[in-house]
Amino acid sequence: MKYVYLFGDGAADGTAKMKNTLGGKGANLAEMNHLGIPVPPGFTITTEVCSYYYDNDKTFPDVLDSQLRDALRDSERIMGSKFGDANDPLLVSIRSGARQSMPGMMETVLNVGLTSKTIPGLIKKTGNERFVYDAYRRLIMMYADVVMEKAAGVESDSGIGIRHRLESLIEKHKSDNQYVNDTDLSGQDWKLLSDKFKEEIKNTLKDDFPDDPMDQLWGAIMAVFQSWNGERAKNYRRIENIPGEWGTAVNVQSMVFGNMGENSATGVAFTRNPATGEDKFFGEWLVNAQGEDVVAGLRTPNPLNEETKTEGTKDLPSLESSMPEIYSDLKDIRGRLEKHYNDMQDIEFTIQQGKLWMLQTRVGKRNGSAAIKMAVDMKNEGMIDKKTAILRVKPEQLDELLHPMLDKESENSAPLLGKGLPAGPGGASGRAVFTADDAEQWNKKGEKVILIRDETSPEDVHGMHAAEAILTAKGGMTSHAALVARGWGKCCIVGCSDLQINVDKKEVVVGDTLISEGDWITMNGTEGRIYSGQVELIDADPDTHPEYKELMVWSDEIRKLKIRTNAESPDDAKQAIKFGAEGIGLCRTEHMFFDEERILAIRKMIFADNESDRRDAVMELLPYQKEDFMGTLKAMEGLPVTIRLLDPPLHEFMSLTDEQEKTLANNLNIDVGVVKNRISMLHELNPMLGHRGCRLGIAYPEITEMQARAILEASAELKKEGTSVFPEIMIPLVGSVTEYIDQEKIVRNVAREVNEKYNLELEFMVGTMIELPRACLTADEIAKHAEFFSFGTNDLTQTTFGFSRDDIGSFLPDYLERNILPEDPFQSLDVDGVGKLVSMAVKLGRDVNDKIKIGICGEHGGDPASIHFCKENGLDYVSCSPFRVPIARLSAAQAEL
Amino acid sequence: MKYVYLFGDGAADGTAKMKNTLGGKGANLAEMNHLGIPVPPGFTITTEVCSYYYDNDKTFPDVLDSQLRDALRDSERIMGSKFGDANDPLLVSIRSGARQSMPGMMETVLNVGLTSKTIPGLIKKTGNERFVYDAYRRLIMMYADVVMEKAAGVESDSGIGIRHRLESLIEKHKSDNQYVNDTDLSGQDWKLLSDKFKEEIKNTLKDDFPDDPMDQLWGAIMAVFQSWNGERAKNYRRIENIPGEWGTAVNVQSMVFGNMGENSATGVAFTRNPATGEDKFFGEWLVNAQGEDVVAGLRTPNPLNEETKTEGTKDLPSLESSMPEIYSDLKDIRGRLEKHYNDMQDIEFTIQQGKLWMLQTRVGKRNGSAAIKMAVDMKNEGMIDKKTAILRVKPEQLDELLHPMLDKESENSAPLLGKGLPAGPGGASGRAVFTADDAEQWNKKGEKVILIRDETSPEDVHGMHAAEAILTAKGGMTSHAALVARGWGKCCIVGCSDLQINVDKKEVVVGDTLISEGDWITMNGTEGRIYSGQVELIDADPDTHPEYKELMVWSDEIRKLKIRTNAESPDDAKQAIKFGAEGIGLCRTEHMFFDEERILAIRKMIFADNESDRRDAVMELLPYQKEDFMGTLKAMEGLPVTIRLLDPPLHEFMSLTDEQEKTLANNLNIDVGVVKNRISMLHELNPMLGHRGCRLGIAYPEITEMQARAILEASAELKKEGTSVFPEIMIPLVGSVTEYIDQEKIVRNVAREVNEKYNLELEFMVGTMIELPRACLTADEIAKHAEFFSFGTNDLTQTTFGFSRDDIGSFLPDYLERNILPEDPFQSLDVDGVGKLVSMAVKLGRDVNDKIKIGICGEHGGDPASIHFCKENGLDYVSCSPFRVPIARLSAAQAEL
DSSP states (O other): OOOEEEEETTEESOOTTOHHHHHHHHHHHHHHHHTTOOOOOEEEEOHHHHHHHHHTTSOOOTTHHHHHHHHHHHHHHHHTOEETOSSSEEOEEEEEEESSOOTTSSOEEEEETOOTTHHHHHHHHHOOHHHHHHHHHHHHHHHIIIIIIHHHTOOGGGSOOHHHHHHHHHHHHHHHTTOOSGGGOOHHHHHHHHHHHHHHHHHHHSSOOOOSHHHHHHHHHHHHHHHHTSHHHHHHHHHHTOOGGGOEEEEEEEOOOSOSSTTOEEEEEESSOTTTOOSSOEEEEEESOOHHHHHHTSSOOEESSSTTOOTTTTTSOOHHHHSHHHHHHHHHHHHHHHHHHSSOEEEEEEEETTEEEEEEEEEOOOOHHHHHHHHHHHHHTTSSOHHHHHHHSOGGGGHHHHSOEEOHHHHHTSOEEEEOEEEEOSEEEEEEEOSHHHHHHHHHTTOOEEEEESSOOGGGHHHHHHSSEEEESSOOTTSHHHHHHHHTTOEEEEOOTTEEEETTTTEEEETTEEEETTOEEEEETTTTEEEESOOOEEOOOGGGOHHHHHHHHHHHHHOOSEEEEEOOSHHHHHHHHHTTOOSEEEEOOSGGGOSHHHHHHHHHHHHOOSHHHHHHHHHTTHHHHHHHHHHHHHHTTTSEEEEEOOOSOGGGGOOOOHHHHHHHHHHHTSOHHHHHHHHHHHOOSSGGGSSOTHHHHHHOHHHHHHHHHHHHHHHHHHHHHTOOOEEEEEEOSOOSHHHHHHHHHHHHHHHHHHHHHHTSOOOOEEEEEEOSHHHHHTHHHHHTTOSEEEEOHHHHHHHHHTOOTTTGGGTHHHHHHTTSSSSOTTTSOOIIIIIHHHHHHHHHHHHHOTTOEEEEOSGGGGOHHHHHHHHHTTOSEEEEOGGGHHHHHHHHHHHHO | OOOEEEEETTEESOOTTOHHHHHHHHHHHHHHHHTTOOOOOEEEEOHHHHHHHHHTTSOOOTTHHHHHHHHHHHHHHHHTOEETOSSSEEOEEEEEEESSOOTTSSOEEEEETOOTTHHHHHHHHHOOHHHHHHHHHHHHHHHIIIIIIHHHTOOGGGSOOHHHHHHHHHHHHHHHTTOOSGGGOOHHHHHHHHHHHHHHHHHHHSSOOOOOHHHHHHHHHHHHHHHHTSHHHHHHHHHHTOOGGGOEEEEEEEOOOSOSSTTOEEEEEESSOTTTOOSSOEEEEEESOOHHHHHHTSSOOEESSSTTOOTTTTTSOOHHHHSHHHHHHHHHHHHHHHHHHSSOEEEEEEEETTEEEEEEEEEOOOOHHHHHHHHHHHHHTTSSOHHHHHHHSOGGGGHHHHSOEEOHHHHHTSOEEEEOEEEEOSEEEEEEEOSHHHHHHHHHTTOOEEEEESSOOGGGHHHHHHSSEEEESSOOTTSHHHHHHHHTTOEEEEOOTTEEEETTTTEEEETTEEEETTOEEEEETTTTEEEESOOOEEOOOGGGOHHHHHHHHHHHHHOOSEEEEEOOSHHHHHHHHHTTOOSEEEEOOSGGGOSHHHHHHHHHHHHOOSHHHHHHHHHTTHHHHHHHHHHHHHHTTTSEEEEEOOOSOGGGGOOOOHHHHHHHHHHHTSOHHHHHHHHHHHOOSSGGGSSOTHHHHHHOHHHHHHHHHHHHHHHHHHHHHTOOOEEEEEEOSOOSHHHHHHHHHHHHHHHHHHHHHHTSOOOOEEEEEEOSHHHHHTHHHHHTTOSEEEEOHHHHHHHHHTOOTTTGGGTHHHHHHTTSSSSOTTTSOOIIIIIHHHHHHHHHHHHHOTTOEEEEOSGGGGOHHHHHHHHHTTOSEEEEOGGGHHHHHHHHHHHHO
């Protein structure tokens, strides 16, 4: 059994394809050797050893020791030095490397091989005592922390772990000697501290720091394997769904040092610019430094080359100018790596005394516009094919192009006020206001405002529209505020339970900060963070981004899932078409009722005490509704438009002040007591589960009739004009097929009358929103009658979990933080629960009606993972807010691949 | 093909077993002939003709005509008169008869065969012109309504149907002649009216009333078949699940008349007393009368025999004394029928000029105590076996024995105020009060009160306890009021949306009636009816009913399903044991927190701003809770007790008046503004879907810890005393297994500590309430950890349907009336939706954990149909309120059979 794979000097036992056995890091180190790239030699102990270790009571296979010694000899041959040798000692690093990257979750030990025997030889060889003792004390600190303390069973979360104790010794030494920086310490200082370290370890951990190089090596290897099952790693695996059986490999590699003088250096680089996607070699380096110095940010790193210098770095030395030959080698390597991997690489290198070594290559992270540009460029350069290009961009990365974003640097320095649920992406700054009316007034004065509310309701819509962004203390990802904001592509944070809002005083307390009306605040709606003050914004304009357009064209070629949008006005519809929508999947009709003239009719209806008066009141709305639908249907010419009949409980139309109650009583010529009484009768303890959806249309059939007539007459008039329209009338909140039958009958009767009146035959469908568990469970019955299903996964998630989207703010953040839920089920479809119901309903429905059209119009319609689910479950389309249409188009293409 | 089955003169083609072909009525008429009982001869046209009729474009098989003529000849032979004969005409009745009784849903035509040709002959034969013309005009009225108007396609719901027109002619004739009663009209009057009738028919229906007897006969037969698919019958079948394919038979039977003089009579009788179950022949009769006269109640009917005479009927003539020979024959028939059918029969008879004819026999309806007595008596008499006896009693009929009931007669004459949902069975009268405090105060003064509220909350519990009954304007069958009332066996009506309550004025308006505080009202909680004034009550005492006890013993022998109870105090527990409970399936813990001292601790907890203060506040409750559990566990010695951890949202503990807010602020030494603010933060839009159930225990683990400790320490102390206890700790509202794991860990840790502290090993279980769709969908995951499942079908019904039990009152009555829902899903488990989830969860759970104990603790646990479902789905037990335990015991036995 081969447990150890060698690499070095242009040869390697493994390849990039052997990630399962060698882990990602080990496989790439092997691959770089095959490419003739200089890599410090070493070897990889396979993941199988990890499995063996745990299956065999934490022991190793017998042959491992000899394989390891052989491998070590190979590295010694290449490096020309020997592990543990008194004159020319080889030092090695020990690093983990799992099949899938688990950054920071497992242990690393560097400088292994430094002992009382090898130190003098290394000092002699390097002529640098300080370098050697500094390396030694680093080894001791890491080893004590990673290997010895864990072995001693003392948990570091006691707060006074060994690392902390040793760091205190450094601090004490510095203050005793009035040193300010670590660089003030000499070789002798580090030597002295190394001795103190060993003493402290002996006292605390009751064990000696090992002075034998092989002991150090085995201890470090064991510590890496041990860390595979540490709490941190286990939690990470649970979240990322990485199986425990995979195990980690261990990479043992010869140490090279970038801190051995002015001809030494270290750096990190990206083969293309990760921020812009430009095809320019981009990176940072430091002379006479170690890798951690670049990362730590104590010294300002230098730019890699001349062409990527910026205003801020123009006076710093580039590697290109300082070490032109090495830069040329590195640039050559960059080319080879990118060509070989066909993707932008994130690389680490060290120059030890004039010799370039590559320590790592991996696929580089990149932001949204960069990802798009690289993918499209690489396809056009012939590096990758169209499918690969599509898969290279994470759909969420498109958000950057579609919404203004906070400037990262300004954001990092802004004072964080609090956190909430990221309900509407993008960034915004504005002055705090606390009522919808104030929002509108400040806005009219030309001020940018952010509307802060406990929660929003349909009456706040004008203020929400006037605001740059919306912030609420309550509610979840599909609360009213979230839905409305996303529909407009507006920045929004909800469920920020730290807000203590006092509307009367027009102020809010967040932690210790008081924000009064007019104070500036800033929101990052993509991450859910709130800052005080103003932060710089970066504008969004996808149309100026040619690669974005190209990527969208490719996506549309590939995807089969149709993408519709949720829109309720001609403007929304036009916006959505610009983003590529192929129809409206959900046109809500309730907001159309809030206009002053219209709401009076609704209220008249509510107060009618007989059917005839009620009918008269409802029919007053017909011309308005007809006009609404004319506009939207026309904007969507040639495309299907799903219109949902009235859904909210009637009390949403009846939240009145005392004054408004009086006016209404006058208008209706009734006693104000009657008004108050009726309002109190309408009050519901759980309106979400109350008298709404088709339950309204069943109690008040004239509402259904009026809406059906408005839709169908609008369609008929457009058809007469020659506009082709495809209305789909959707009956909401059906739980029993009998409800559907009751409402469908009304619609079909109206359709017959409209066809006769206009002397034509309208093309339209009647169907239902599937948004209750019972609708899913009895979908076969419903599908015998309905022509389409549209999954309303917001409400379905509410009822499946028993979560109110408006009240989830009080516990969801905690649930997510403690991993009781892996993610917000209102954001990404819960496959195990809600998804099971959706699959069941699709199967039951299609089994009895193979022509049924099935889509999804919940907020999940814009979530990439949920779109994959929809594709797998054979849905015909997804519908999402206009601003998520591009994301959905890309996701749908990816789901197809 | 035989389409016509003869019966008469002691012979018949059919038997009682041929209900499918002959319908219930026809089969029993045939059977009576086999028993040698005198039945007017006739024949039954089979249900197959009905199917043929609808399958063949409303035509009849060719052979039917000749079979019918042959059959008619047979009846003529027996009766010695001829259909259509001018001298001695035979008259016949045409009646429907389906496989299952559909009372009043189909048509009947009597006196067929009277024509201008046969009338003189019949007058001559009977010597009674008035009798003949009265019969004739009845034929015309029925025929015009049932046959002709339907055929003309004029729907009677126009409000001026032909029946109404003809009745107006009678009224006009009476007022023109200053007649008061129909009996004032002579033969000539009826003759005149018959002519006017025919004229009106001709004018309105544009057709002549047929003067040919065969035309009349075919018309009537066709009308009966036609009525099988009438709206009324179709609706009834849908409700009762009777397939349309069954069809109806048609019975054509020779007419006999009880109104042909003083030697004629008619009557109805029961073979045993249907009100008491006594083995006494019981019935009513009228001399010289027709069947409808007995039913119409215009004349007071006479008692059948001497032994069943009452105070009210002691001076009336019995059949026994008036016609002793005929009575003796009838009594003999009674014996034969009961012996033959082995059940109490409801019979109709007519005596025509001294000859007894039996017109019908069928199993008689009976009330609860009678059903029990008859079943047990008949078993003990050896007529039926034990299983049959158990199946003879409808479980709901036990209610009569368990709750006081309104006296039927007084109820019938009481003024009906309104209707609501029948949430707690039984009857009650009391004075109206409008607040819990008023209920308590009036009660202390010795007054019986009925508490009227919009809806109730835990704070009202003291007033609910003091009241005789509870009446609410809102809420459904599992609203707070309903649950609490049923737990106490208290009469309760909810969701009575006609109530317009004004708490300030202490009055309620129902329709046109104003009820003020102190006014008497009466409620029938079994039917959901509310009356003004006082109605006589009949007390309940099952212990005085030996047959009830015997039936329960038999049921317990047979059933396998265990019956537990929902109880939350030692008193409830004792009550339930008396009713036969075998454990507690649901002990809620929230009401235990409302005591004044305790609620302060809860409120302190709510206001704590750090974990340590919160923990201190919660732990103040430990001694109280421990005491609560000691009592209940002890009362249930040797039986399992499922205790649910705290479930309601915290704001239920925080509904305070301004004054109480101030007191609380003082108590907690904080600003009243802070109190108000915290309360407003706790407010939820949909508390049912909010921060409750295990979501509380996850946010505040110290609550779970305290409750687990109280339960387990109480158990440990009882065990030390030698009392055997089996607590089952139930974690509520789990939707994800991660929630369960989080909470279970706390309970297990406490258990370890308690075991150590008391140095023993407690027997206990940890499990969960399955009350969310998602719990059902992921029951396999949960069952890997939980030791028991208890289906909380109330909440499961809420979320599956998306119905709030508190708000359903606004539309459920309408849904039931319009048959959009077949029944209240909170009362009887919705098999198609909720039931599908339950089945799924049982299967998923048992597949991974075959030891898991599964029960149901929703209100459905006491519903017979739901108990059948639980049995079929392999549940181990059902749990219901104490007063439903006997019903559940009987239902469980029936489910087994």
